[in-house]
Amino acid sequence: MRVRVQAEPFDFGAECGAFASGRADAGAVVSFAGIVRDDGGLARMELEHYPGMTERALQRIASEATRRWPLRDCLVIHRFGTMLPGETIMMVATAAPHRADAFAAAEFLMDYLKSRAPFWKKEFGADGAAWVAAKDADEKALGRWSED
Amino acid sequence: MRVRVQAEPFDFGAECGAFASGRADAGAVVSFAGIVRDDGGLARMELEHYPGMTERALQRIASEATRRWPLRDCLVIHRFGTMLPGETIMMVATAAPHRADAFAAAEFLMDYLKSRAPFWKKEFGADGAAWVAAKDADEKALGRWSED
Amino acid sequence: MIDVLYFAWVRERIGLSKEQVESSAATVADLVEELKAREERYAAAFADLAAVRVALDQELAEFDAPLAGVREVAFFPPMTGG
Amino acid sequence: MIDVLYFAWVRERIGLSKEQVESSAATVADLVEELKAREERYAAAFADLAAVRVALDQELAEFDAPLAGVREVAFFPPMTGG
Numbered sequence: 001m002r003v004r005v006q007a008e009p010f011d012f013g014a015e016c017g018a019f020a021s022g023r024a025d026a027g028a029v030v031s032f033a034g035i036v037r038d039d040g041g042l043a044r045m046e047l048e049h050y051p052g053m054t055e056r057a058l059q060r061i062a063s064e065a066t067r068r069w070p071l072r073d074c075l076v077i078h079r080f081g082t083m084l085p086g087e088t089i090m091m092v093a094t095a096a097p098h099r100a101d102a103f104a105a106a107e108f109l110m111d112y113l114k115s116r117a118p119f120w121k122k123e124f125g126a127d128g129a130a131w132v133a134a135k136d137a138d139e140k141a142l143g144r145w146s147e148d
Numbered sequence: 149m150r151v152r153v154q155a156e157p158f159d160f161g162a163e164c165g166a167f168a169s170g171r172a173d174a175g176a177v178v179s180f181a182g183i184v185r186d187d188g189g190l191a192r193m194e195l196e197h198y199p200g201m202t203e204r205a206l207q208r209i210a211s212e213a214t215r216r217w218p219l220r221d222c223l224v225i226h227r228f229g230t231m232l233p234g235e236t237i238m239m240v241a242t243a244a245p246h247r248a249d250a251f252a253a254a255e256f257l258m259d260y261l262k263s264r265a266p267f268w269k270k271e272f273g274a275d276g277a278a279w280v281a282a283k284d285a286d287e288k289a290l291g292r293w294s295e296d
Numbered sequence: 297m298i299d300v301l302y303f304a305w306v307r308e309r310i311g312l313s314k315e316q317v318e319s320s321a322a323t324v325a326d327l328v329e330e331l332k333a334r335e336e337r338y339a340a341a342f343a344d345l346a347a348v349r350v351a352l353d354q355e356l357a358e359f360d361a362p363l364a365g366v367r368e369v370a371f372f373p374p375m376t377g378g
Numbered sequence: 379m380i381d382v383l384y385f386a387w388v389r390e391r392i393g394l395s396k397e398q399v400e401s402s403a404a405t406v407a408d409l410v411e412e413l414k415a416r417e418e419r420y421a422a423a424f425a426d427l428a429a430v431r432v433a434l435d436q437e438l439a440e441f442d443a444p445l446a447g448v449r450e451v452a453f454f455p456p457m458t459g460g
Contacts, residue, residue: 013165
């Protein structure tokens with residue numbers, strides 16, 4: 001289980017390759033990449049975070065995923081700072097014996113990371129800058145992981 | 149939308165990297181890799197397929213995924229022939245504006261491919277060879293995609 | 297003449313991956329009965345039809361599907377790709 | 379003395395990313411009231427508490443949480459990572 005928080009770009013393909021490489025202990029590897037989307041006129045995105053808390057929150061989310069599903073490994077990389085359209089913001093990867101677990105754990109990581117890890121996106125475009133608003137759908141997505 | 153059926157190994161990391169590269173039209177890329185799992189004593193796996201029908205079936209499944217979700221792209225690669233533990237058997241990748249669609253489409257591709265694309269696995273171990281039996285769970289997994 | 301293909305353990309039991317069959321069977325089920333009547337190895341391959349799938353001209357089909365116009369019939373176990 | 383951190387638009391409205399505050403507030407809500415009473419920019423940042431989240435020593439918390447023993451309080455909008 002590894003968590004990385006960094007300003008530098010990372011190579012999504014190389015990370016996927018290394019993560020899946022020779023993994024005869026798992027049968028299923030799922031990865032997700034979040035990419036800066038250009039919905040029209042986006043010049044750049046700035047990602048602010050809360051150093052210290054970010055790492056703790058991501059570690060906790062990854063530990064929780066490992067507790068809930070029989071994961072052989074799990075990886076979270078999240079960038080902060082300035083990013084251009086098409087750049088990779090973050091990724092998660094999970095490895096499990098069976099695909100349903102690998103998929104569920106990756107979706108769980110994404111849902112929690114979206115609403116519980118201290119990152120904030122600001123978009124800069126032709127019309128100025130604006131903080132991205134949290135989506136109700138993201139908060140609601142957490143409901144499906146309730147263990148009650 | 150691309151479908152490849154081949155005996156040769158492929159580089160999962162390189163495929164993921166190329167698939168996600170500069171994709172400012174999507175915000176979410178999901179990929180899945182199926183790997184030969186060594187549950188103890190597996191020497192090799194042989195994957196038989198039905199040339200001609202395989203490509204048609206995968207094309208149809210990929211087209212159906214593209215019809216159901218707003219995908220910007222989708223990729224399916226499946227090998228046949230002999231594979232060793234740790235080798236990558238197949239992969240799918242999906243790109244969509246939002247993560248829920250990319251995840252759902254990737255799981256749909258996997259569920260259909262498992263039970264509807266003409267591949268058969270035979271495992272060779274110390275105790276001899278045996279065809280892998282289809283799992284009820286895989287057939288049942290299709291039920292969740294019913295549009296009725 | 298119809299091309300009949302066999303895959304995986306169906307192929308192994310029959311000992312053949314492909315053959316041409318002269319048949320006037322109306323449906324897949326009729327064709328299976330004709331094949332079973334031929335030799336023990338066919339009877340063994342088709343003993344449990346719940347474990348066998350069929351494709352007509354490379355499309356999955358049911359055992360009661362008509363064979364009229366079909367050029368290629370394939371028999372195989374449930375698929376296990378992915 | 380308690381470290382108070384602000385992020386994203388909370389930081390921008392207050393015009394400060396971090397400050398040390400001398401406070402005897404019992405809860406987060408009490409601290410917010412003290413800050414709002416200070417200056418208009420704090421009142422603006424905390425005008426709608428439904429849009430503000432709080433962390434105590436880097437753990438998410440509620441506004442009625444006690445501040446006893448807490449060294450670092452952070453205020454920020456709902457998170458938008460991923």
